[in-house]
Amino acid sequence: KAGVTQTPRYLIKTRGQQVTLSCSPISGHRSVSWYQQTPGQGLQFLFEYFSETQRNKGNFPGRFSGRQFSNSRSEMNVSTLELGDSALYLCASSLAGEKNIQYFGAGTRLSVL
Amino acid sequence: GDSVTQMEGPVTLSEEAFLTINCTYTATGYPSLFWYVQYPGEGLQLLLKATKADDKGSNKGFEATYRKETTSFHLEKGSVQVSDSAVYFCALITGANSKLTFGKGITLSVRP
Numbered sequence: 001k002a003g004v005t006q007t008p009r010y011l012i013k014t015r016g017q018q019v020t021l022s023c024s025p026i027s028g029h030r031s032v033s034w035y036q037q038t039p040g041q042g043l044q045f046l047f048e049y050f051s052e053t054q055r056n057k058g059n060f061p062g063r064f065s066g067r068q069f070s071n072s073r074s075e076m077n078v079s080t081l082e083l084g085d086s087a088l089y090l091c092a093s094s095l096a097g098e099k100n101i102q103y104f105g106a107g108t109r110l111s112v113l
Numbered sequence: 114g115d116s117v118t119q120m121e122g123p124v125t126l127s128e129e130a131f132l133t134i135n136c137t138y139t140a141t142g143y144p145s146l147f148w149y150v151q152y153p154g155e156g157l158q159l160l161l162k163a164t165k166a167d168d169k170g171s172n173k174g175f176e177a178t179y180r181k182e183t184t185s186f187h188l189e190k191g192s193v194q195v196s197d198s199a200v201y202f203c204a205l206i207t208g209a210n211s212k213l214t215f216g217k218g219i220t221l222s223v224r225p
Binding site: 055 | 154
């Protein structure tokens with residue numbers, strides 16, 4: 001069974017640009033969550049999608065957005081990139097979300113110059 | 114709000130040494146507790162979990178017991194190997210959501 005797939009693995013952008021990251025969950029998993037990992041702030045929850053609806057949201061500005069498609073694949077978008085957005089962005093999928101085990105992808109490393 | 118506190122790192126041990134990584138938590142409600150491990154250049158892998166008081170999670174020689182009275186979930190391994198070198202995160206989930214709250218993580222280095 002394939003794991004969680006995130007693309008691309010690495011991205012380099014400049015300030016002010018926007019970026020879209022993609023996540024394909026494990027087959028049959030309907031919940032997809034996104035996390036930001038930085039050396040200073042650690043792992044922080046961005047949002048969770050379940051059945052194409054955002055079910056939970058962390059404390060990030062509106063520049064961070066996401067969506068989920070009918071096949072459970074998810075994308076997150078960051079607009080007007082800032083230097084502080086440089087991070088590893090991790091996607092996790094689970095069967096139903098409620099206290100179920102979350103399986104993580106390898107992440108997308110975003111560098112903002 | 115929910116929070117997880119891990120002991121300060123990094124930790125450096127010799128191969129076959131005993132490992133303890135402390136983790137305590139504050140949570141509203143009754144959390145499920147997890148240990149995740151991150152190897153260099155990779156995402157997070159679930160190491161073990163416990164969903165109720167006195168549960169012991171175990172995997173690959175690692176163990177952790179859910180202690181409600183001390184709000185702790187300390188990770189232990191009797192004999193570490195070089196391949197255990199990684200970053201270890203303690204985490205919890207509460208209530209009807211899937212938001213994982215993580216500790217800051219601790220880097221473990223095991224010397225041959």
